[in-house]
Amino acid sequence: MVSALSKSNSRGLRIFFEPKSVAIVGASRTPGKIGNYILRNNLKLGYSGQIFPVNPGATEIEGLRSYPSVAAIPEAVELAVIAVPAHLVLDIMRDCQRKAVRGVVVISSGFSEAGKEGMERQTELVRMAAEAGIRVLGPNTTGILNPEGRFTTTFVDLKGVKPGGIGFVAQTGMFAGMMFQWIFSSQYFGLSKVIGLGNKADVTDHDALDYLAQDEATRVVIMYLEGVKDGRCLLGSAVRLVRRKPLVLIKGGKTEEGAKAAQSHTGSLSGRDEIFEALVRQAGAIRVSDFEELLDFGKTFAYQRLPRSNRIAIITLSGGAGVMAADACLESGLVLARLEPHTLARVKEKMPSWASPGNPLDIEPLSEIVTQEGAYRLGLDVVLSDPGVDLALVVMSTLRMARVHADYLLDVAKAHPEKPVAVCIIGEAVIYSQLFQIMEQASIPVFVSVRRAVASLAALYRYRRFLDSLVKRA
Amino acid sequence: MVSALSKSNSRGLRIFFEPKSVAIVGASRTPGKIGNYILRNNLKLGYSGQIFPVNPGATEIEGLRSYPSVAAIPEAVELAVIAVPAHLVLDIMRDCQRKAVRGVVVISSGFSEAGKEGMERQTELVRMAAEAGIRVLGPNTTGILNPEGRFTTTFVDLKGVKPGGIGFVAQTGMFAGMMFQWIFSSQYFGLSKVIGLGNKADVTDHDALDYLAQDEATRVVIMYLEGVKDGRCLLGSAVRLVRRKPLVLIKGGKTEEGAKAAQSHTGSLSGRDEIFEALVRQAGAIRVSDFEELLDFGKTFAYQRLPRSNRIAIITLSGGAGVMAADACLESGLVLARLEPHTLARVKEKMPSWASPGNPLDIEPLSEIVTQEGAYRLGLDVVLSDPGVDLALVVMSTLRMARVHADYLLDVAKAHPEKPVAVCIIGEAVIYSQLFQIMEQASIPVFVSVRRAVASLAALYRYRRFLDSLVKRA
Known part of the structure; x- marks a missing residue:
């Protein structure tokens, strides 16, 4: 029953x-x-489907034949993106009904977020959609972005779009737009799918999670919520998703x-935070309190496997x-691994006699004998070879005159893919x-902050622990 | 007595x-x-004093006449920077004694950090210095950087050096070097003075604080400590400094x-963290747990005045x-200001009828009537004019197509300099x-993270509260 629902939902969203x-x-x-942006974004991305611009005042737009209305399009239309003033939207919906359109993205604002009249307009929109079996995303959203599939409904100017393993769900479409501009312009990682939910008149948070749960390109889901409409449905979808991939x-x-503040902003039940917190815990999701951390955790999950347990080794100059x-490790639930005598002996023999290695492994004495490069390599190799180590943090401090070298670190990390x-x-x-x-090209997450690096590694372990608890319960 | 000591100390460090x-x-x-770097760094900075290169194998270096030894320099030498292998350092100290040098920076490593032999060498170094009344910075350090005074003892390749209001004390010289390279290459703010203490054979943390307490260019001190040698002296200096400027x-x-880990690294008493924590609290210093936060707080103190109290207004799109x-505000000790009816009325009259302004002040409805630019300006002006608001956070979310505009915000902020x-x-x-x-050019600190922005504003308030508590006690 659950999986049938999940399938139908995901079939529902695939059209978007x-x-x-x-x-x-x-x-x-x-x-x-x-x-104009919506059209050009798709041309820029290289969308391979058919595009039908609709504008009563034009016959050609950006080199494509334009139609006066949806009804006037001679071929089948699977999806309609509506970006006209709110008072025109219901008329267009009627055309979409007749045309047997399967999905509609309503970009326009002026619905439930805009007073009583808008609320009524939204109710009618939903009624018409239900009548014709049309799924609606929005209103008041930028809709979706599918980097790998080269399709978008967004009017946010696209640049540097990059496919990757992170699926991103945002309540407000504008915020989704700002976030993916931020991500594509400042981060190395890419995104598998972006969904801006907007007013959630029909498609809502749990639909998005169901879709991303089965989306193969998505390794981890990051989600920005303002209010929750149906906590039980969200919990169900979150539980199903988290069995397959992490949710931050x-x-x-x-x-x-x-x-x-939340109550006055969304008017939703989000005010009862204990309920939401319980939902998060039950589902095994990981809640963060800052956008920066959302991206930190997202990329770490997208890049790395899960550790077996929480015993960390720290290598530092x-x-x-x-x-x-x-x-930071102790504060985030990791423990410092006890390095084996054999491990310590391996570094000790390359250190000056006065040095006594431990964990954190200070490789400064090592660097005096085997150079900095050699010290990082040997240090990381030695700790990752120790069976009592589950994961590692390398703190690199580099002066400008230093040669940029990292291959040796990557080779060592690659030789221990499970850590x-x-x-x-x-x-x-x-x-x-x-x-x-x-x-980052080699899928090793990089941070400027020790605390953020450690918190991100700890998130991997928290998810591992949750998955283990499921196995134990089963 | 205290101020005499303080004066003598600061006179002592001025020579560096x-x-x-x-x-x-x-x-x-x-x-x-x-x-070569040490010499060229000073030429690059435009040091206006006399430089005497000392190298027995050269007669000219970088266009300057070079001398075989310190003793061979025909003129007075105030400061000697020693960057030769450790076993040669004591011989050079003898020359410095004879030459009546007043300060010595020992860059060389191979002292107390390097086993028993190094320890003995350091003891002798200190003995010789005390004998001749020479102050010693180091050994095992990069020493100092004085951006405004255009002088340095560092061998760290300098680029983008910028004077500013932040004094920076670091235990390890190398770390100081990495940090100021990071700062000059990625931050807007500049530094007033940098001190890398190294082994603290003579000049130590409290000397540095005494010096920076009276240094007029320094508005705030940021400090990176590994171990504490003399907690009582440090406390005394911290107490004196914090009465004049904040210490992070x-x-x-x-x-x-x-x-x-700390104990095995420095062998110092730093292991007893409760004692250090008590010292921090008594002095009114602000302790952070991440380098990123150290810079966040530092720049906020350097840029902004202190708020009267903790009532914050949040403006956001x-x-x-x-x-x-x-x-984030509630978690950091700030409270949301209750905006006055008059304040709310001023924004309400420029909003669609359905909107009901509050704090956080969501200016999205405002932007529909007066544009985004106008909404930021009016929003900030209105809250800063409210007598119940002590400080403000503006959360800007900007799409790439947006025009870069900020002057209006700066004008409003300037009109309320006390907030x-x-x-x-x-x-x-x-x-x-x-x-x-x-x-940042207009001294408004900018962040990508809401949490970090709020924590930085909260630090201003924490310092204000500490100063207020002194007044009450007095």
Whole structure:
């Protein structure tokens, strides 16, 4: 029963991500207009389906034949993207009904978020959609982005779009747009699918989770929620998803004041944070309280496997940074691995006699004998070879005159694929970004902050522990 | 008594930052060598004092006449920077004694950090210095950097050096070097003075604080400690400093495991973290647990005044981000200001009828009537004019197509100089960095993370509260 529902839901949403044909209602010839961006974004992405611009005042837009209405399109239309003023939307819906369109993305605002009149308009929109078996995404959203499938309904100017393993669900479409601009312009990782839910008149959070649960390109889901409409459905979908892939989510309203602000903003039940918190815990989702952390955790899950357990080794050229990292590990639920005598002996023999290696492994003495490069390599290899180590953090401190070298670290990490590794780099910006590129390309997550690196590794372990608890219960 | 000590200490350290003449022992003609970097760094900075390269194998280095020894320099030498192998250092100290040098920076490693022999060497170094009344910085350090005074003892390749209001004390010299490379290459703010303490054979943490307490260019001190040698002296200096300017510090060893790691790293008493924590609290210093936060707090103190109290207003274009910010405020000791009826009326009259403004102030409805630009301006002006608001956070979410505009925000902030403002920007990287430049140039701290922005504003309030408690006690 559950899996049948899940299947039908995912079939329902697939039409938004992989339509064979799309009508863009409100398509415009004027650069800078929303209806022009949506069309051009798809041309830029290289969408391979049919595009039908709809605009009563044009016969051709961006080189494509344009139609005065959806009804006037001579061929079948699977999806309609509606970007016209709110008072025109219901008329267009009637055309979509007649045309047997299967999905509609309503970009327009002026619905439930805009007073009583808008609310009534939204109710009618939903009624018409249900009548004709049309799924509706929105209103008041930028809709979706499918980097790999080269299709989008967004009017947000696209640049640097990159496919990747992270599925991203955002309540507000505008926020989704800002976030993926941020991601594509400043992060190395890419996205598998983006869904901006908007007013959730029909398609809602749990539909999005069901879809992403079965989407093969999605390795991890990050989710930004404002309010929850149907907690039970969301819980059901979250539970199903988390059995297959991690779910990291952010939602305000933790504190009393935050909850009050949430209530006045969405008018939803989000105010009762204990309920939401219980839902998160039961589903095995991981809740964060900052967008930066959402991306940190997302990329770490997308890049790395899960550790067997929580015994971490820290390799550092700076003893002090090692101490900070040790603090952060303990605070996030990791424990410092007890290195085996054999492991310690392997580094000790390459160190000056006064040095006594431990965990954190300060490789400064090692670097005096085998160079910095050699010290990082030997240090990481030795700890990852230790059966008592489940995961590792390398804290690199690099001066600008240092040669940018990282291959040796990558080779060692690759030789131990079952043990996750993260890197924290403290140093000059140009060196940082070169090392960042090299490492993230090899799926090693890089951070400037020791605390954020450790928290991200700890998230891997938290998810592992949750999966283990399911096995035990079963 | 206390102030006499403080004066003598600061007189003692001034010689490291503003020497009239400096001998660079171990100066080298070979680019890439430590002794070459130290010399070239000073030429690059435009040091206006006399430089005497010392190298027995050269007669001229980088266009300057070179001397075979310190003793051979015909003129007075105030400061000597020693960058030769450890076993040669004591001989050079003898020359420095004879030459009546007033301060020595020992760059060389191979002292107390390097076993028994090194320890003995350091003891003798200190004895010789005390005998001749020479202050010693190091050994095992990069020493100091004085951006405004255009002088340095560091061999770390300098680029983008910028004077500013932040004084930075680091235990390890190498770490200081990495940090200021990071700062100069990635941050907008500059530094007033940098001190890398190294082994603290003579000059130690409390000397550094005494010096920075009276240094006029320093508005705030950020400090990275590994171990504490003399907690009582440090406390005394911290207490004196914090009466004049804020002190933000980071030191590992909070958790049991971290403390163990610290003990094995520095062998110091840092393991007893409760004692250190008590010291921090008594002095009114602010302890952070991440280098990123150290810089966040540092710049916020350097840029902004202190708020009168903790009543914050949040202006945001995204209701959801407002809720996250409200959560973060409550968690950091700030409270959401209750906006006055008059304040709310001022925004309400420019909003669609369905909107009901509050705090967080969601300016999206406002932007529909007065544009986004107008909404940010009016929103910030209205809340800063409210007598019940002590400080404000603006959460900007910007799409790439948005025009980069910020002047209006700066004008409003400038009109209310007694109320600190921070900005959080979520959006595309290029837009972000343009807005970042404009705002930080106007001394408004910018963040990508709502949580970090709020924590930084809260730090201003924590310091204000501490100063208030002193007044009450007095």
